[in-house]
Amino acid sequence: MTIKLVCIGKTDKKELDTLIKIYKDRLQHYIKFELEIIPDLKKVKNLDENQQKTKEGELILSGLQNSDFVILLDENGKQFSSESFSEYIQKRMNTGLKRLIFVIGGPYGFSEELYNRADSKISLSKMTFSHQMVRLFFTEQLYRAFTILKNEPYHHR
Numbered sequence: 001m002t003i004k005l006v007c008i009g010k011t012d013k014k015e016l017d018t019l020i021k022i023y024k025d026r027l028q029h030y031i032k033f034e035l036e037i038i039p040d041l042k043k044v045k046n047l048d049e050n051q052q053k054t055k056e057g058e059l060i061l062s063g064l065q066n067s068d069f070v071i072l073l074d075e076n077g078k079q080f081s082s083e084s085f086s087e088y089i090q091k092r093m094n095t096g097l098k099r100l101i102f103v104i105g106g107p108y109g110f111s112e113e114l115y116n117r118a119d120s121k122i123s124l125s126k127m128t129f130s131h132q133m134v135r136l137f138f139t140e141q142l143y144r145a146f147t148i149l150k151n152e153p154y155h156h157r
């Protein structure tokens with residue numbers, strides 16, 4: 001199985017990229033993990049919130065395959081402990097799935113079309129984080145999930 005994290009726009013902080021890369025590289029020991037960054041929309045100032053979400057949604061949807069299992073990272077989604085998230089990942093792997101896709105929305109969140117396509121929504125907290133910070137938090141939690149599955153001493157209960 002491949003796990004892909006789809007995000008919108010480059011991070012504007014080098015420090016964040018450096019930290020994300022640490023977990024991305026560590027993940028390669030456990031799973032094929034890809035980070036796809038969809039370029040920021042051009043002339044975004046001419047778009048209202050809904051138009052921006054729709055256009056971002058179209059770009060995200062165009063990269064999806066019918067067989068993908070698509071999970072939106074959304075503050076109103078289901079919450080997990082790190083242990084239960086690791087079990088959730090294991091269950092998805094057990095289904096023989098080819099691609100598990102996690103998506104982080106843009107500054108205004110997701111379009112209706114993307115909500116309709118999604119198979120599930122998960123929340124990292126009830127608090128709202130910037131879409132750039134979520135990349136780091138999620139990548140670290142995914143790495144943590146694999147260390148839990150392998151009984152490695154990274155996670156302390």
Ligand SMILES: C[S@@+](CC[C@H](N)C(=O)[O-])C[C@H]1O[C@@H](n2cnc3c(N)ncnc32)[C@H](O)[C@@H]1O
Pocket residue numbers: 072073074075103104105106107108109110122123124125126127128129130131134
């Ligand atoms: C600034 S937030 C957008 C907030 C917007 N009010 C909304 O309705 O989603 C940008 C993106 O970061 C992600 N995000 C922010 N906080 C999150 C959280 N607590 N759990 C999961 N994802 C989160 C989501 O993917 C969201 O679309």
